[in-house]
Amino acid sequence: MNMRSKRGALVGMVAVGSALALALSGCSRGGDSGGGDSAAASPGITDTSITLGITTPLSGATAGPGTCTVAGLNAYFGAANAAGGIEFGDGKTRTVEVKAYDDGYDPQKALANFQQMVSDGVFLETAGLGTPTNRAFREAAIDEQVPQVLVQTGDPIFSDQQESPWQLGFVPIYQNEGSAFGELLATSTAPHKVAILSQNDDYGQGYVEGFKDAIAGASNIEIVGEQTYEATDTSVDAQLTQLAGTGADVFFNAMSITPLAISALQKAQELGWLPSWFLPSNTSSPGAILQPGNATAFPGVYSVAFAKAPQSPAYSGDQDVVDFLANLKQYADYPDVPAFPHCMWSYMIGATLEQVFQKMTEPTRDDFMTQLRTVSDFQAPLMLEGTSVDTTVDGQPAVSTVQVQKYNGTGYANVDTFG
Amino acid sequence: MSRTADFLAHRWVRLAIVLIVIVVLAILPLVLPVFANQTLTRIGVYAVAVLGLNVVMGYTGVVSLGQIFFVGLGAYVTAYGVVNDWNIVLVFVAACVFSGIVGLVIALAAARLGGLAIAMVTIALPIIGVPLAKRLSDVTGGSQGVSARFSDAPDWTGLYNDQWQLYIVILITAIAFVAGRNLVRGRFGRAFAIVKENEAVAVSMGVSPYRYKVLAFTIAALFGGASGFLYMVAVQYTSPETLSFSHSISLVAAMVIGGAGSIVGSLLGGVYYVLVPQATNAIDPNLTTISQGVILLVILFVLPGGLVSLPRVIRRLARRARPPAGGIQEEGTVRPPSEGIGEERQAGPPAGGTEREERQGQA
C-alpha cells in the first residue's frame, strides 16, 4: 500500500461523489399537484380526453365485487366513447379513459395506488370498493385536492362535506338500508320476534343500527337474539343453531359473504326454522344466492335495492338491462350475468359522472366538485322506479333512497307493507 | 482475495463511503419526484419490519409468521399516542417498547416449544390480532380504523410533506439498520448463528438456546413496533387490515427473496415488498396475483439465496467463464453474500461451515 495508490483512490472517491451529486441535482423534482390557478386545466384532463382512476380489490377475497366495480365503469364509458365521447359543459367532446389499480383490500396499497394515480396524472378517483381502503387515502385526497367521489362504501364519513370536502359516497349508507327494512317491518301490527345475524364490522354494525333505530318505537317488535360472524368464517352453523332456538319469526341478516348466505339459508331449513328473511342489497342475487339456498321455502325473503337485477325475468326485455349486459360483454370483458350488484352500481356511477361532465364549464377539479353537488332527481340507467341520484344533500350519499322488495320465486317485486 | 475486498479493507475508504451515503441520503428527498419519495418512504417501513424478521428467522432460525402483528401493534400504539397528543418521540419509544414487551412475553412462553409449534404460535398472533383489534374498538377504532395525522411537514422546515416523511423514515431506518448490523456482527450474532445451526452444540458451548431465542424474538418485536410507527408516518391511518395474516406471509417471502440472514437482504426485501405490487399493477391490474407468483418463483429459481446473492452468482459465473489460472479455484462459497459497504456476515464457528455447505448444496 503505497502513497500513490492511496491518493489515486482518494481522487476516485471524490470523482464518484461529485458525479453522484451532479446527477441527482439534475433530477427534476415534479411540482406538487393540487389546486392552483383555477383557469388552468387540472391534471388528467385535456381538450380531447379525461382520465379517471379507480383503486379497488382485484385480487383476494373481495375480488368478485371488486372486479365488478371496474367492469361497470368500463362498460359505461366504453359505450360512451364508441358513440363519440362525452360533450362537456365547456363545449369540448372528450373520451374517458379509466385506469384501474388493484389494492387487494389492503389500505397501504390503496394509498400507494392513490399516490401513483396522482403521479400518473388522473383527474379524479372514483368507484373504489371498501371502507378501510377508501379511508386510507381520504385525507391524502383532501390534501392533494383530488376528488374521491362516488365511492362504493356505505361509510357515512364520505358524505359529510365538513369532514370530507373532496369526497362523496355513492351507495346508501348502511344505516339507511337497515332502517328501510325496519320501517317496512313497523308497518305490521302483529307481534314479531326478530333474530339478528350481522357481519362483525362497520358494515354489519351500520345495518343493525339503522334497523334498530327504525323499530325503536314499535312495541310489538322484540329482538330476541343477536349474533355476529367474521367475514373469514368457514361456517355460520353455530350462530344459526343459536338463533333458531329463539323461535323468532323474522330473521334480519347483515351478511355480505355469498357462500355463508347460501349455507345459512340451507341450515335454517335443515333446522326446521322458517322465519321471514331480510338480506342486504349486495347479497340478494336471485341466481347466485336465493335459488341455491332454496329461498322459496321461507314465507318471505326481503331485500333492499336501487338497481334492477339483470337475472330477473321481469327485466329481460328492459332496454336498459339489455344495453347494460351488451356493454359489459363488449367493453368490459365481462361475459357472464353479474353475480354482484356492484357491476350495476358502477354503471350508474359512470352515468352520474357523465351528468356532471355535461355541466362542467371549466376543465378543473374545483369546477367538477361544484357541479357534482348539483345533480338532483337523476334517474340513472338501471335504477328502480322511486329511486334516483341526488347529490345536493349534505350528509347523504348520491343514492339515499332504496326500494324494499320481496322475492317472488324468480325475481323481486316492490312492496310497501310487511307480509 | 479480490481487488474489491482489498479496496474496501481500508478503514478510511469505508468511512468515505459512509460519508457519501449520508450526503446522498440528505439531498435525495429534496431532488426526487414526489412519488419516488413516497415509494422510498414505504420501502423504509417494510425494510425495518423485514430486518426484525431476519433477526429472529434468518439469523436465529426461529420461524415467525407473526411479524406483521408487531407492525400492527406499533401502528396502533402510535395512533393512540398521537390521538392523545403525546410528544412524538415518546410515541415512537412507546411503539417500540410496547411491541417489544409483548414480544418478550410471548417468547418467554413459546420459546421452549419445538420449531413447528413456535411457528403455530406466531401464526396465531395476526389471526387472533384482527378480531381482537375489532373488539377493542374503544382503543383501536374498531373495523373502521383510526386516522392519526402527525407527519405533515412543520412550517419552519419549508419542506413538502413527502420530503419530511422520507427524512423521518430515512433517519429511523438508518438507526435500525446500523443497530441491527452491529447486533449480528457481535457476540449476539454469533450466538444466534450457533443456536440456528444446532441447539445441542449450542448448549454444550454454554449458549442457552432458550435465552437467545427469546432475545431474538423480542428484538424482532421491537423492530416490528418501530416499523409500525413508520407505517403511521407513511399512511397516517391504521385498521385491522394492517396486521392481517396474508401480510405476514408476504413478509417472510420478502425476507427470503431479499436474502435471509443478511442485512442488505432485509433492505432488498423491503424493496421487493413495496415495488412488486406496484409493478404488477403496471403490467395488468387484473392479473396481479399471477404476476406476483411468477416473479417470486422466477427470482427464487435463479437466485435461491435471494436477491442479495446476485453479485456472488455473477462472480461465480464470471469465474466459470474464465478458465482457472492453475490449481483449484475457491469453490462457490457457502457464506451468504457480503458485498456492499464493507459489510461482512459474522464468522460462524469453523465446524459449522461444512454442515451449512451440505444444506445449501443445491444452489
Place this chain on the structure above:
Amino acid sequence: MGTFLQLVVDGLATGSIYAALALAIVLVNQSTGMINFAQGGMAVLSAYIAYVLTGWGVPLILAIVGAVVVSFALGAVVERLLVRRFEGGDPDTAIVVTIGLLTLVTGVCAWIWGYNNILFPSLFPLDTVDVLGAVVSIRSIGTILTIVVIMVLLQVLFIGTKLGLALRAVSFNPQSAALSGLPVGRLLMVGWGLAAALGAVAGALVAPELTLTPGMLDTSLVYALAAVIIGGLNSPIGAVVAAWAIGVLENLASVYIPLIGHDLKVVVPFILVFVVLILRPQGLFGRKVVVRV
C-alpha cells in the same frame, strides 16, 4: 341438550373440511419432509378441473375421478420441475417456494375462471336425518365417512405397504434411501402426486358447501396446519382427530363461553396447539423423533 348435540355434529362437519386438507399436508410431509403451503390452492385447482369436466357433461363421480388423475400428474410434475430444486436446501426457502406456488395457482384459477362464486354440485343429496334430536345433513355424514375412509387408507399406506415405507425412507434420509436402491426421484414425485390426488378429493368434497372460488381454502389452510401439528406431523389419524376437535371445540366455545364469543373463537385451535404441545411435544398421535447429534 339439543343445542349442544347440534353444535357437536356441526363441528364435526366443519372439522371434516379442515381434516380433508390436513390429510394432504400430512402426506406431503411424510413423503418429502416439507410443509406445502400450496396444498389448499392445488386442491382448489383440482376442484375447478372437476367442475370443467362436469360442464362437458361428465357425471360427477367420473369428473372427480378425472380430476384426481389429472391432479396426480400435476403434483408429480410440480415436484419434479419446481420443488426438486429446493428440497435439500434451506427449509425457509422451500416454504417460500410453496407460498409462491400458492400465489401462482390462485392467480391461474382467477385468470381462467374469475372470482365469482361457482356452485359445485354435491355428491350427496341435500336431505337431513335426525340423530338424537340433532339435525345432520346427509352431505355432512358423507363428508365425514369419506374422510375416515381416506384416513384409514393413508394409515395403511404408510404403515402397511412397501410404497409407504419407501416414501417415508426417502423423506427421512434421501442418501441412505438412494444407496439402498430406492428410486428417490420417482418416489418424491409419487408422494406429491398422491397428495395432490388426495387434495382433489378434498376439494370436491368441500366445494359444494364453500362455493368454488380461487381463495376457497385459504382460511381452512391455517386450521389444517393447526390440526396437523396438534395431531402429530406423521399421523393421519392424529390430523383428522385434531381437525374434528378443532371444529367441535370452536363451536362450543363460541356459544358457551361468552368472553370468547363468535369473533374470537379462532383462539381455540391455537390454545389447543399450545396445550397439547406443552404436554406432548410430538403431538397427540405423533411418534417421537430422535435427532442424533
